[in-house]
Amino acid sequence: MFGKILIANRGEIAVRVIKACREMGIGSVAVFSEADAASLHVRMADEAVPIGPPPAAESYLNMERILEAARATGAEAIHPGYGFLAENAAFARLCEERGVVFIGPNSTALELVGDKVRARQTMEKAGIPTVPGMTSVSTSLEEFRAAARALGYPVMVKASAGGGGKGMRTVCDETGLAPALEAGMREAKSAFGDDSVYLEKYIEEPRHVEFQILADNRGHTVHLFERECSIQRRHQKIVEETPSPALDPELRVRMGETAVRAVRAAGYNNAGTVEFLLDKDRRFYFLEVNARLQVEHPVTELTTGVDLVRQQILIASGADLSFRQEDLLQRGHAIECRIYAEDPKTNFLPSAGRIVLLREPRGPGVRFDSGVYEGFEVPVFYDPILAKLIVWAEDREAACRRMAAALDECVILGIHTTVGFLKDVVGHPEFRAGRATTSFIGKFFPSWGTGAGEEDRERLALAAVAYEALTLTAGPTGLPGRSRRKDVATPWTVLGRWRAGSRT
C-alpha cells in the first residue's frame, strides 16, 4: 500500500480523498493555487504544496508543478479527483513515465474513452447502442452543417474532451449552429485545453441513467448499479439518486451488463461510470464513459456500502477486487443535492464571496461532503460547487422527506447558493412521483424566487431584523450604553452594534 498520496484537486472532492487516506493510514499531500491558500483541503491535508497562480491552467492543470510536488514530498500516487487532470491521458502517461501511480484508469483506456468520438466507435464495434452522431470531429462549418442536416435538428454540440456540461450547446436550427459551435469550442478550450467538438442527435426528454463500475488491474469487473441524474440545469446535474425510479429489475440487469461490457471493450480499470440516455420507450443509448470518480459517487456508497475512494486506492495499489457481482446489493434509497455558489434567482449566475454563516445538517442517514467552512472566501476561479448533501433512507419517499428536512437545516449565508432552490426541486410533485426527465428544470422552474409565500418570507426576514433591532436596544443584557433609547431609533444606532458572530 502507498505511504503517501498527493491529491491533485481542491474543494470538497480533495477533502473526501484526504479523509479516505486518513482512514487507510496513508499520508496526504494537498496542492493549492494562490487563491486557495486558506481552503479547507489545504487545512486538512498532512502537507500542502503551492503550485501557482489562481487560474487553473497555471496551477491545478500544471502537470509539471504537480509532479514536482509529488517528487518533493515523496508521494507515490496521485489522486486526481474529478475535473482538472482527472481524465487527462497525457497526465496519466506522464505519471506512468515518472513512476508515480495515477489513481485512475490506465492511460491507454483513458485516452480511448476520453476521446468521445473514438469511444463511440469502440462501443459500436462491441455492439453497444449509441446516440446517432458524427463519427469524427471537424473544424469545418460546412461539415458541421451537413452533419446537422443529416442528423436532423435539434442537435447537440459536444466537446470531444468534455464533461460537466462544459462546451455543450443545444442547437434548434441552422442559424444557431455557428454561434453554438464557436461558444462550445471556446468553452471547451478553456475547460479542457482542447477545442474539438462534434455533433450528436438531441434526444428529447430523456432520462440520464449511469452505472458505476469498478475494475481491478486483472480484469475483474463489476457494476455497482445505477444512478439517476436527470435533474440538470445547463447540462449539469444538481440532484442525483439511486435506485432510478425508471428502472425495473430486468432493465437494471440488462443495462448493468452492458456497462460492464462497455468498460471491458475499452480495456478499462479502476473506478468509472458508464452514462446512458434512456428514452421514453425505455431504449437506452451509450453516452460516454466518465473515467473518474463522479461527483455523485456518495449515493452509490450509501446504497451498496462500498467505499469507492478506498476501492480506487486499493485497485491502484494492485489489489484484486474483494467481491464479485453477486455479492453486491442495493439497499434503501439515496439522494444527493449539489450545493453550488450560484444565484437561482438570476439564472444560476455564479456568486463568489465570503461565507459569513454556515450550519451543516446532521442526523441519521445524513452526509455532508463539504469543501468550505464559515469565514471562507469562495474564489471566482473554479467550479462553484461548495458541498454535497447526501441522504439515505429505507425507501424513496422517506429519502425525499429526509432530504427536505436536511436542506431546511442547511444554512449558508453571505453568498447565494442553490439550497432554497433544491428544496423546491425535491418538494415538487413531479420529482416526488419519480417522473423527472432532463427537461425538468426548464419545464417546471423557468424562473424561481417569485412564487407563493415569497412575500411572507420577505416580511419574516424584515421581522427578524426588526426583532434584533428591538432586543439590541431594550435587550436584557443591560450593558452600559445600550439602555439609551431614543423614541424613534435610527437604523444606524440600532443595528450598528451588531456584528457577525458576536455582539460588542
Place this chain on the structure above:
Amino acid sequence: MSVVELDLILEGAPRKISVETRDGDLVVREGLHVLETAVRRISENELRLRFGGRSVRVHLVRSGERIYVSVDGREFVVSESPPETGRRGQGDEKNAETSLRVRSPMPGKVTKIAVVEGEGVRKNQTLVIVEAMKMENEIKTAIDGVVTKIHVAVGDLVDSQKPLIEVEKT
C-alpha cells in the same frame, strides 16, 4: 411601549416598517400590512418565528453593512437605507431612456468582446462574455443603440457591478 421605525432595503428594494412588541409578540407594520409573530431566540444567530401555525427557522448574521437572513432556506440581504445626502450611484444610470451603462453582474474574467466602439447594437445582442467559475455568461444590451465606450479588454478581471460598456440609444 414606543414604536421603532426602520428604513430598510431588502434585496435592493426600500422597505419602510414600524415595529413594536405587544404581549410578548412582535408586531411589524408595513403600510397597511400587519404581521404579528411570536419570536424565540435560539442562539446568537438563530430565531424561531411562529407564523401561520408553523415554527419558522430564521438565521441571520451581519457582515459589514449587510444583514444576511435565511428564512425557510431562502436567503435575503437586508441593509439600512443610506442617509438622504448620500444618494450617489443613482446618477450613473441617469437618462436611462437614452443611454445604458452595462455592468458585469458578477466577478469574473472578460473572455470576449463582441462589439466595437461605434457599432450599432440591437436589444438582447451579446456585448461581452464574462467567464466566472468556468461558466460563460453573455452580457447583453437591454436597448437598441450604438456602443459609445468600451471600458474593458479581453483578459481583464472584473468585479461585480464593474461598468463594461456604454450604449447610447439611437
